[in-house]
Amino acid sequence: MDVAGRTVWASPFTDKQSISLSKHLLETWRNLGIPEVSQMDNEVAATGGGRYPYSISQVIRLHLLLGIHVVFIPQGEPGRNATVESFNDLWQERVLRRHTCLSLTRLRKVNEQFLRYYPYKKPHRGLTQKDHGTWFPGILRDSLWESLKHIPGGFNLKPYLDARGCLNIPVAKEKVSFIRKVDAYGKVEINGDQYFIRKKLEGQYIVATIFTQRKKRVVKHEGKTIKTFPFPIKGHIIDPLLKDKKKRQTL
Numbered sequence: 001m002d003v004a005g006r007t008v009w010a011s012p013f014t015d016k017q018s019i020s021l022s023k024h025l026l027e028t029w030r031n032l033g034i035p036e037v038s039q040m041d042n043e044v045a046a047t048g049g050g051r052y053p054y055s056i057s058q059v060i061r062l063h064l065l066l067g068i069h070v071v072f073i074p075q076g077e078p079g080r081n082a083t084v085e086s087f088n089d090l091w092q093e094r095v096l097r098r099h100t101c102l103s104l105t106r107l108r109k110v111n112e113q114f115l116r117y118y119p120y121k122k123p124h125r126g127l128t129q130k131d132h133g134t135w136f137p138g139i140l141r142d143s144l145w146e147s148l149k150h151i152p153g154g155f156n157l158k159p160y161l162d163a164r165g166c167l168n169i170p171v172a173k174e175k176v177s178f179i180r181k182v183d184a185y186g187k188v189e190i191n192g193d194q195y196f197i198r199k200k201l202e203g204q205y206i207v208a209t210i211f212t213q214r215k216k217r218v219v220k221h222e223g224k225t226i227k228t229f230p231f232p233i234k235g236h237i238i239d240p241l242l243k244d245k246k247k248r249q250t251l
Contacts, residue, residue: 001084003039005144006124006137007032008087010095010115012107018058019167021045022157025062032141033148034242038063038070041081047072050192054232056212060176061169064212066151067240071177074205075189080179152241171233172240173213181205195219197227212237 001008009031011024021043029035040046048057056064063070073080095114101107119138127135134140160169180188186199190208197206197219208219210231219227 001087002032002035002137002141003083005032005140006083006126007119007141008115008137010091010111012104012111014104016043016045018045018048019157019165021059022062022167025059026151026155026157029066029151033145033150034066035068038068039081040070040072041078042072042075047191050190053193055191056171056176056210056233058167058169061167061171064172064174064176065169065238065241067172067174067242069175069177071179074179074181149242155241170238171212171235172238174240175209175211177207177209179205179207190217195227195229197221 009024009028011027013020013024025038046057046059048055048060060070078085091114095101095107095110099110101110119141120136123135124137127137127140129135132140133143157167160167162168178190180190182188182197182201182204184202185196186202187194187196188206188208189195195208195217201221204221206219206221206226208217210217212233215231215233217229217231218225219229
């Protein structure tokens, strides 16, 4: 979901694997444009689950490759993505519960019908004629289309598939952030690893950002750097396919 323009995209799959999520994200960005920041929850398909120290998931790598700063919300706080949760509720009501879909093909057809209806036929309370010139997300997106960043022509995941059909995307120069709440011991958990921050910050939030080019994880509290940890990355780190010269390497 584009939380500014209120446009949405949905892609039904039969699993929650990283390749399915990556395909969904590509379809979303093709239809909505590429965001500067992508805010996500802590699904294993997205974070990678922290199975290996200093690992960077394929979903994160896809973001980095396209020059997108991905931010993971605090664990157990779905309210941070309230607009997404609200749309999910509506989608389940209008697609899953209203229609009988006995196959994935049928579900995708119903989903396509809903996605044609939602942007152009359902006015959004977050849009106004005064501020946006329309109540409809699709009309607003179309009016801004030329000003949005887009996926490079011909880009797809096939070149990044190995012999087993698994993604193997290289790490690009960008950043990925984790918002975390400090526990009673002064620690935060990030993708399976524990980091000691400061005991006096119990109950407060920090932002831990991996800067891939610098191979460091920088921890900030209220905008001030308070800790820095090494984050070793094996292999060559490439330039992103899309670069925004105006973007600064800060959060």
